[in-house]
Amino acid sequence: MGGSPPRVLHLAPAAVARLARGGSVPADARLVVTDATSAALARLLTDAGVAHPEPSHPDAPDAADVSVVVPVRDRPAELARLLDALRGSGVGEVVVVDDGSADPDATARVAGERNARVVRHPVSRGPAAARNTGAASSSGALVAFLDSDVVPEPGWLAPLLGHLADPAVALAAPRIVAWTDARSGVASLASTLASNVRRAPSSFAGRAVARYEERRSSLDLGARPAPVTARSRVAYVPSAALLVRRDALGTGFAEDMPVAEDVDLVWRLAADGWRLRYEPASRVAHEHRDAVGPWLARKAFYGTGAAPLALRHPRRVPPVALAPWTAAAVALLGVQRRWSTAAAGAVTLAATARLARGLHDARAGKRAGGNPDVERQRGRQAGNPRLSRAPWLPAARLAAVLAPWGLGGAAWQAAGALTRHWWPAAVAGSLVSRRIRRATIAAALAEGLADWWRFRPPGAGPVDAATHVVAHRLDDLAYGAGLWWGAWRHRTVAPLRPDLSGKAPS
Structure with a gap:
């Protein structure tokens, strides 16, 4: 059991034998691919997200096969910092695309002093076009896109190259961290290199935003590796740092998308059948915004x-994606009545029983070549009641875990959507309905405090919790405002409409 969204895999005995140690399959089981069978099992487990490739491989491409493309506009100091960090990385070439800088000579001077080649757009065409120009002007079999406000940490490239040893993988992305890793307190290389560029925020609000971004930046996708796929824990990776196979790039980034062009590229690659990997063992530091106004504007x-993503990729960006039974249970809880709470409990019990039956039948079907009736018939013919049906207890136990887990996840999604995607509607409803007002306030406080608890540093106290919750709510308000504005501009409700089908997009 694992992956995102969670799933249960019933493995054949031969597959279990490949993973078992001491008669059982441990959580740290390791599979070495040696033949077609082990390769098929590895592909099954990694595609499901229940196992992850190690970020090293003897057949990994060489760093000399990598062309680094850096789009930049009027950031000579940041560009110098990035190019200095790339020294000694062994990459084949560095192409700087000057996207209409006001002082092109400064960009050319910084790049020339560091052996980088410059391609210039006389007029700014946007980061997507700049990346495409750089890719077209480079020659490496692999293209690493790095924004000018990032600084790769030592060893960042090797884990990404390890994933590209798999010919089915088109893209590998590192973890984007802040200047200082707040979880370990260890200063990154970027802190040292950026000392002449970055200034610590002087105001209380600026420091609060900086702390929040260190823990909760939308560019930082966490410490666990994952496949990159829509509607999963890692649904996208930002273009601040990417390593892409040139053969997979095709037309590259969509130049008519000023934002979310990286998400669009990732989903197009996945639709073409490529595998994509997120690898946090590779770390690239990013200079987060800490001035409140620019930070909110960026959100x-x-x-x-x-909105443009929802139009290009239907059903991949819903505010919530729920199975019908979890949607019904959450809606009943939202009614805030005793009878509705009891009804939500009844729906959950019924869903648990149905899930247990499905898990039981799947297990029996696996044993009988896909037909649970065959398993039961074999047991009856043998006169063995224990063989006449697969054991119910393991299925019931697993269902008793999964169903409440699903309900909790659904409630979490609903709380997040209420305070982020739907907050304008929630505020309007709160003006006329006490129940909506209670639900909105409860969601804002509970979800905010839970988010702080999840990302809090050691020893953080009430003041830190309060500033985190306020910053988190401001983050959601700004994002939601942009979402509604984009939906209005594109005349669509697609990014606001929930998906209650319980099915993955085709």
């Missing part, structure tokens, strides 16, 4: 990308 800008 709203991100929100405007939901």
Whole structure:
């Protein structure tokens, strides 16, 4: 059991034998691919997200096969910092695309002093076009896209190259961290290199935003590796740092998308059948915004990308994606009546029983070549009641875990959508309905405190919790405002409409 969204796999005995140690399959089981069978099992487990490839491989491409493309506009100091960090990385070439800088000579001077080649757009055409120009002007079999406000940490490239040893993988992305890793307190290389560029925020609000971004940046996708696929824990990877196979790039980034062009590229690659990997063992530091106004403007800008994404990739950006029974249970809880709470419990019990039956039949079907009736018939013919049906207890136990887990996840999604995607509607409803007002306030406080608890540093106290919750709510308000603005501009409700089918998009 694992993956995102969670799933249960019933493995054949031969597959279990490949993973078992001491008669059982441990959580740290390791599979070495040696033949077609082990390769098929590895592909099954990694595609499901229940196992992850190690970020190293003897057949990994060489760093000399990598062309680094850096889009930049009027950031000579940041560009110098990035190019200095790339020294000694062994990459084949570095192409700087000057996207209409006001002082092109400064960009050319910084790049020339560091052996980088410059391609210039006389007029700014946007980061997507700049990346495409750089890719077309480079020659490496692999293209690493790095924004000018990032600094790769030592060893960042090797884990990504390890994933590209798999010919089915088109893209590998590192973890994007802040200047200082707040979880370990260890200063990154970027802190040292950026000392002449970055200034610590002087205001209380700026420091609060900086702390929040260190823990909760939308660019930081966490410490666990994952396949990259829509509607999963890692649904996208940002273009601030990407390593892409040239043969898979095709037309590259969509130049008519000023925002979310990276998400669009990732989903197009996945639709073409490529595998994509997120690898946190590779780390690239990013200079987060900490001035409140620009920070909120950037969050709203991100929100405007939901509408064009929803139009290009239907059913991949819903505010919530729920199975019908979880949607019904959450709706009943939202009614805030004793009878509705009891009804939500009844729906959950019925869903648990149905899930147990499905797990039981799947297990029996696996044993009998896909037909649970065959398993039961064999047991009856043998006169053995224990063989006449697969054991119910394991299925019931697993269902008793999964169904409440699903309900909790659904409630979490609903709370997040209420305070992020749907907050304008929630505020309007709160003006006329006490129940909507109670639900909105409860969601804002509970979800905010839970988010702080999840990302809090050691020793953080009430003041830190309060500032985190306020920053989190401001983040959601700005993103939601941008989302509604983008939906209005594109005349669509697609990014606001929930998906209650319980089915993955085709």
